Structures are given as C-alpha cells and as structure tokens.
Amino acid sequence: EDQVTQSPEALRLQEGESSSLNCSYTVSGLRGLFWYRQDPGKGPEFLFTLYSAGEEKEKERLKATLTKKESFLHITAPKPEDSATYLCAVQAAGGTSYGKLTFGQGTILTVHP
Amino acid sequence: GAGVSQSPSNKVTEKGKDVELRCDPISGHTALYWYRQSLGQGLEFLIYFQGNSAPDKSGLPSDRFSAERTGGSVSTLTIQRTQQEDSAVYLCASSLGGFTGELFFGEGSRLTVL
Numbered sequence: 324e325d326q327v328t329q330s331p332e333a334l335r336l337q338e339g340e341s342s343s344l345n346c347s348y349t350v351s352g353l354r355g356l357f358w359y360r361q362d363p364g365k366g367p368e369f370l371f372t373l374y375s376a377g378e379e380k381e382k383e384r385l386k387a388t389l390t391k392k393e394s395f396l397h398i399t400a401p402k403p404e405d406s407a408t409y410l411c412a413v414q415a416a417g418g419t420s421y422g423k424l425t426f427g428q429g430t431i432l433t434v435h436p
Numbered sequence: 437g438a439g440v441s442q443s444p445s446n447k448v449t450e451k452g453k454d455v456e457l458r459c460d461p462i463s464g465h466t467a468l469y470w471y472r473q474s475l476g477q478g479l480e481f482l483i484y485f486q487g488n489s490a491p492d493k494s495g496l497p498s499d500r501f502s503a504e505r506t507g508g509s510v511s512t513l514t515i516q517r518t519q520q521e522d523s524a525v526y527l528c529a530s531s532l533g534g535f536t537g538e539l540f541f542g543e544g545s546r547l548t549v550l
Contacts, residue, residue, distance in 0.1 A: 372538065422492045
C-alpha cells in the first residue's frame with residue numbers, strides 16, 4: 324500500500340526564517356511526486372511535479388527536491404503570504420492507478436511578520 | 437468561469453437521506469477526479485474519469501457511493517442513505533488529457549450528516 328508521511332505537522336516561522344518541510348514516501352514504483360498548497364476553505368493548488376531522484380524544481384521562494392525515499396520543500400526567506408497547508412502526494416506507476424494520488428496529511432505553515 | 441465549479445458549497449442532511457454533489461470541470465479538461473477530505477484523514481481518492489468512463493473507481497468506500505459523468509463534462513457524485521461518517525469536504529478536480537499530476541481543484545462541497 325502506498326504511504327506518504329509529512330513532517331512536521333505544523334511549523335511556525337518568523338518572516339525571513341528559512342526552513343524545510345519533509346515528505347517521506349513508500350510506493351511500489353514512483354510515477355511522480357507532487358506538491359500542492361492549500362489555503363483555508365479552498366481546494367489544493369498545484370506547485371510542483373518531480374519524477375526522479377536528484378530532480379529539483381523552483382518557484383519564487385520555494386524549492387522542491389527528490390530522493391528515492393523522500394522529498395523536501397525548502398522555503399527561503401518566507402513571507403506571511405506563504406502561510407498555508409503544504410500537501411505532498413505520490414502517484415504509483417503501473418496498473419490502473421492513473422488517476423489516483425496518495426496524499427500525506429500535510430504540514431501547516433504559519434509565517435509571522 | 438475559468439475554474440472548476442462545485443455545487444452546493446455546503447450541504448446539511450439527515451442520516452439516511454440521499455445527496456447529489458455536482459462538479460463542472462474546466463472546459464477542455466478530459467480527466468475528472470473526486471477526492472474526499474476529512475479531519476484527520478487527509479485527502480482520499482474516490483474515483484477518476486477519462487471522458488465519460490471511469491477506469492479507476494477503487495476509492496469509492498461502499499456501494500452507497502456512485503458517480504457519473506455525461507458529455508465528457510459535468511459529473512455528479514451521489515451518496516445514498518448517508519451516514520455520519522460521510523461528513524467531509526468533497527473535492528472535484530480536473531486536468532488535461534492523460535495524467536500529469538497537475539490537478540485543478542474546485543473549492544469543494546462541505547457535507548454534514550446529522
């Protein structure tokens with residue numbers, strides 16, 4: 324069974340204080356790993372796709388990296404508007420699971436001014 | 437509108453009643469997905485449509501749950517004989533053909549079963 328574990332559950336940062344969120348995964352074969360951002364009362368918003376170990380993607384203050392066992396979302400000099408829940412998800416290769424993403428529980432990030 | 441539209445945004449029902457949740461995907465998106473988000477459970481996959489067919493319905497929790505999609509567009513998720521454990525936010529998403537993992541989510545339908 325595919326599993327995704329995110330840590331920490333919650334993270335409080337001061338504005339400008341860089342940090343990282345962790346996503347550990349177990350999947351029979353990885354088709355892709357995805358990061359989403361979710362604001363309260365909204366649906367998740369796509370951020371990144373990573374396909375293979377060693378791959379990195381960047382967007383503004385966010386950088387996602389991937390190894391064979393985990394992914395990190397690095398946040399550099401965060402701002403209060405980066406406050407949100409960050410979700411990690413995996414898609415398994417093969418079978419009929421084309422449409423299925425397995426999500427972690429998320430990390431609630433709060434950035435104080 | 438440009439995004440995924442879901443209705444109703446909020447639904448309160450009594451245990452044992454049937455409910456229908458509607459999703460209108462982004463125009464031109466051939467793939468459509470239903471997920472459920474409950475406290476402490478995270479996002480849970482329910483069903484995936486490609487066009488009007490559902491190649492993966494493995495996440496439907498029981499035979500009380502069904503979904504259909506017509507005209508390659510609008511989808512309806514139906515829950516029969518609702519139970520309190522069905523209370524959750526039901527999220528619909530769509531994507532371009534194939535599967536990129538880049539899903540565009542609606543804002544969800546919050547279902548409360550009393």
